[in-house]
Amino acid sequence: MRIHCKLFVIAVCLGVFLLLYFFGGNSADEQLLKEVKEDNPSPSAPSEVVHKVASKFTYRKHHELNVAAGEAPKERKNGNSINRVANVNTKSRLKTNGGRPGSRRAPAEEVMHLAVVACGNRLEETLIMVKSALLFSVKKIKFHIFAEDPLAAHFEKGLGQWPRSIAAKFQHQIYPITFSVGNQEEWKKLFKPCAAQRLFLPVILKEVDSLLYVDTDVLFLRPMDDIWAFLKEFNSTQLAAMAPEHEVPKIGWYSRFARHPFYGVTGVNSGVMLMNLTRIRSTMFKNSMIPDGLSWEDLLHPLYQKYKNHITWGDQDLLNIIFHYNPECLFTFPCLWNYRPDHCMYGSNCKEAEEEGVSILHGNRGVYHDDKQPAFKVIYDAIRDFPLEDNLFQSLFYPIQTKFLDTVNTLCGRIPQVFLKQVEKTMRKVYELKVVRHVRPHH
Secondary structure, eight states, X not given: OHHHHHHHHHHHHHHHHHHHHHHHHHHHHHHHHHHHHHHOSSOSOHHHHHHHHHHHHHHHHHHHHHHHTTXXXXXXXXXXXXXHHHHHHXXXXXXXXTSOTTOOOOOOOOEEEEEEEEOTTOHHHHHHHHHHHHHHOOSEEEEEEEEOHHHHHHHHHHXXXXXXXXXXXXXXXXXXXXXXXXXXXXXXXXXXXXXXGGGGHHHHOTTOSEEEEEOTTEEESSOHXXXXXXXXXXXXSOOEEEEESOSOGGGOHHHHHOSSOOSTTTOEEEEEEEEEHHHHHHOOBXXXXXXXXXXXXXXXXXXXXXXXXXXXXXXXXXXXXXXXXXXXXXXXXXXXXXBOGGGTBTBOOOHHHHHHOOXXXXXXXXXXXXXXXXXXXXXXXXXHHOOTTSOHIIXXXXXXXXXXXXXXXXXXXXXXXXXXXXXXXXXXXXXXXXXXXXHSOOO
């Protein structure tokens, strides 16, 4: 009997103890939750509450263990200040360039700038040049078109008729023909109509840092991005790039006939001219007129006045004179970036084009519009007739390849690889970018 009584008493004591433990634990947890709510009246998510309760519970248990071990209790830091520091750290990690938490601003897309001057009957040539640049280039292009007033409306109409996918790749602005110094009509008639306008691009386009100028009779056979990349190869003194006028001094025009100073051994051709306009505007150019240097704008008119009776090729001759006295300012790129009939009509003399193919075709001497050099005309006609958004291989490369067979008996047509190699290579790259990249499964 006594044993049963003892067991009953033990069971009752154990039950009372469990009840006390249960109610005491709940009140402690409620106090813990109350502290969290006071610190954070409106938590953003249930997970945040759980995290904060766990943090406080861990702190309390650690404090109790320290006291039990005989350590002096350390002063508890204010929970609000701890949370505030944590919030500040979290926000600082989330902030990005735009200052908005959790957002990332994409880097600004680089835009290439291309300038052309069109007067007289150069409307179609200019539009075909623009078309060739857009067919292959990767980055967006802004076209700066300098044109006589009667042509401005025609340019707007021609550029506005292109498909939306092509229009999305470029911007354009049309400017009147203007010369900041000297006699307007004299500058306009210096060589070809309005060609001297290119000399004033650094003065007019003050907001543009770098620029590629091309003549209207230029065709791109590879992305403009590739010639634009030469800007990064300029050293600290170089501010413009052009190709030599000729590769062989014995048959070069400047080396045989020039009556004025010119750059290097054969001079340079200005039909394709890459310029760092910012450097041009800030440079003082050495010259033969005064001991001190002159800025670009102050140099042009006196230079013309001094040499106007000795120059044949107008503004190109003036550029040759400038870089004759400032050779450290010029970067020269290979002839394949400005390939003209002179490179093949006297025999092939552009080795780089034989190895890599023509990158930029320059159809001077009017060869796009007569039958003197049919190899050039085949390329021009094919780009002119190519339906935008059509298949490049089927509607552009194959017609060029087929029609080129009719030119193999001509001086320039007998080396078809010069004209076709880069075109084919470029079209393969375009195909890979536009088709293969999108068809390839994502990993």
